[in-house]
Amino acid sequence: MRTTERCSLRDRKRAETTARIEAAAVELVLRDGPDAATVDAISDRAGISPRTFFNYFDSKDSAILGIQPDGGDELVLEERLAAGHEGEDPVVVLVGVVAGVLRTGSGASSRLRRDREAIIRRHPEILGSQLASLSARKTRLLEYAARILSGDVRFPDDADADARAGIVLAMCVAAVKAAFDEWARSAAPVDPQIEERAVALIHTTLRSLV
Amino acid sequence: MRTTERCSLRDRKRAETTARIEAAAVELVLRDGPDAATVDAISDRAGISPRTFFNYFDSKDSAILGIQPDGGDELVLEERLAAGHEGEDPVVVLVGVVAGVLRTGSGASSRLRRDREAIIRRHPEILGSQLASLSARKTRLLEYAARILSGDVRFPDDADADARAGIVLAMCVAAVKAAFDEWARSAAPVDPQIEERAVALIHTTLRSLV
DNA sequence: ATGCGGTCCTGCAAGTTTGCATTACTGCAT
DNA sequence: ATGCAGTAATGCAAACTTGCAGGACCGCAT
Numbered sequence: 001m002r003t004t005e006r007c008s009l010r011d012r013k014r015a016e017t018t019a020r021i022e023a024a025a026v027e028l029v030l031r032d033g034p035d036a037a038t039v040d041a042i043s044d045r046a047g048i049s050p051r052t053f054f055n056y057f058d059s060k061d062s063a064i065l066g067i068q069p070d071g072g073d074e075l076v077l078e079e080r081l082a083a084g085h086e087g088e089d090p091v092v093v094l095v096g097v098v099a100g101v102l103r104t105g106s107g108a109s110s111r112l113r114r115d116r117e118a119i120i121r122r123h124p125e126i127l128g129s130q131l132a133s134l135s136a137r138k139t140r141l142l143e144y145a146a147r148i149l150s151g152d153v154r155f156p157d158d159a160d161a162d163a164r165a166g167i168v169l170a171m172c173v174a175a176v177k178a179a180f181d182e183w184a185r186s187a188a189p190v191d192p193q194i195e196e197r198a199v200a201l202i203h204t205t206l207r208s209l210v
Numbered sequence: 211m212r213t214t215e216r217c218s219l220r221d222r223k224r225a226e227t228t229a230r231i232e233a234a235a236v237e238l239v240l241r242d243g244p245d246a247a248t249v250d251a252i253s254d255r256a257g258i259s260p261r262t263f264f265n266y267f268d269s270k271d272s273a274i275l276g277i278q279p280d281g282g283d284e285l286v287l288e289e290r291l292a293a294g295h296e297g298e299d300p301v302v303v304l305v306g307v308v309a310g311v312l313r314t315g316s317g318a319s320s321r322l323r324r325d326r327e328a329i330i331r332r333h334p335e336i337l338g339s340q341l342a343s344l345s346a347r348k349t350r351l352l353e354y355a356a357r358i359l360s361g362d363v364r365f366p367d368d369a370d371a372d373a374r375a376g377i378v379l380a381m382c383v384a385a386v387k388a389a390f391d392e393w394a395r396s397a398a399p400v401d402p403q404i405e406e407r408a409v410a411l412i413h414t415t416l417r418s419l420v
Numbered sequence: 421a422t423g424c425g426g427t428c429c430t431g432c433a434a435g436t437t438t439g440c441a442t443t444a445c446t447g448c449a450t
Numbered sequence: 451a452t453g454c455a456g457t458a459a460t461g462c463a464a465a466c467t468t469g470c471a472g473g474a475c476c477g478c479a480t
Contacts, residue, residue: 051431091419201374208364
């Protein structure tokens with residue numbers, strides 16, 4: 001649960017404010033569309049100042065999708081890394097991480113999750129722009145990608161390791177985006193298949209390329 | 211030459227204004243840094259209103275690097291496509307196109323080109339953010355990628371063709387970015403090698419992946 | 421309970437970017 | 451030369467985003 005994280009008053013307040021912002025953002029987008037859901041309006045509804053909004057989220061879109069700023073996914077990532085990906089296909093791991101970042105807020109209520117699904121369906125641009133800034137802003141993600149690749153025997157540990165990590169990460173992001181787009185177009189079921197679909201897309205692409 | 215494109219007065223004026231904006235942007239960035247080079251300052255120096263600035267370029271950074279808005283690279287792309295890429299490796303073609311978009315302004319004076327090199331070296335973030343928005347905003351690029359891939363026998367022509375095009379394009383963009391980063395770090399020579407380097411990076415990555 | 425150090429919230433101002441409406445200019449036909 | 455239609459330039463306002471500075475609040479030691 002997101003609302004009773006760790007017992008300090010400060011932490012509780014932060015969690016509550018975060019939840020209020022996410023709820024406000026999602027409700028306003030569903031009710032009035034993404035253009036009418038301005039930062040001012042969201043902040044108003046969440047009971048904070050617009051300046052404070054940006055202390056909680058990097059952008060309007062991040063708030064809508066519930067993507068915590070850089071430090072927030074720390075947990076998700078460490079978790080996945082700790083979950084021993086030894087011998088696993090780095091592509092599978094990375095696709096999982098990328099999809100996981102998009103799901104930072106998935107500890108939230110099922111109501112929120114359902115609403116977000118609807119939003120992504122109706123306004124795919126939002127997810128698109130967020131995915132675009134993923135590979136750009138999230139240096140951390142790149143570090144993790146490099147770390148994962150360095151744990152794979154197939155990848156040499158030379159000076160180009162970082163460059164390769166960037167390339168593989170970009171591939172994974174693009175695949176996740178493609179999988180989401182497909183899911184958004186067809187009135188399909190829910191997400192767990194999305195990661196598998198992304199991996200499958202990468203594999204067929206690679207098979208064609210080589 | 212960019213300043214004597216097609217003889218209509220209108221076209222000449224447009225070309226001249228474009229050139230003035232690019233020159234102003236580059237000079238200001240070199241003199242005062244990217245933060246001090248505001249849109250207002252650039253527009254002032256170019257003798258236009260700040261609003262007009264955005265009729266010529268999509269963003270401050272695009273102006274600095276001389277990247278024309280979506281329609282601008284039409285020519286570059288058509289040219290490359292016309293130059294018969296039959297039987298050529300789609301990766302090579304795409305890397306060329308991506309690098310080409312970054313060089314839209316390369317018809318400009320050699321002075322401008324040298325200054326831009328210096329800017330990219332000193333402020334790599336600019337190139338980074340531009341590359342990030344490439345795969346996001348440039349729908350056209352994606353279309354071309356799909357077209358190129360559809361011309362290659364190895365790629366099936368099924369429903370996933372667009373998804374695969376997105377993945378390959380993302381790979382190429384990431385590779386070009388990596389190649390540029392490398393070039394920016396080492397006090398290396400000039401650009402023609404960058405495309406080859408990007409292709410090489412992709413190939414070693416693929417070899418490791420499969 | 422009080423006070424201290426650190427964190428958080430807020431207002432303000434600057435900068436980027438876009439939409440809309442108004443005005444000016446170019447290209448072309450008369 | 452004149453006028454018309456389309457295109458370009460501009461001003462204006464709104465929205466997003468970030469840095470800075472002042473004040474409020476929380477956690478903790480005394």
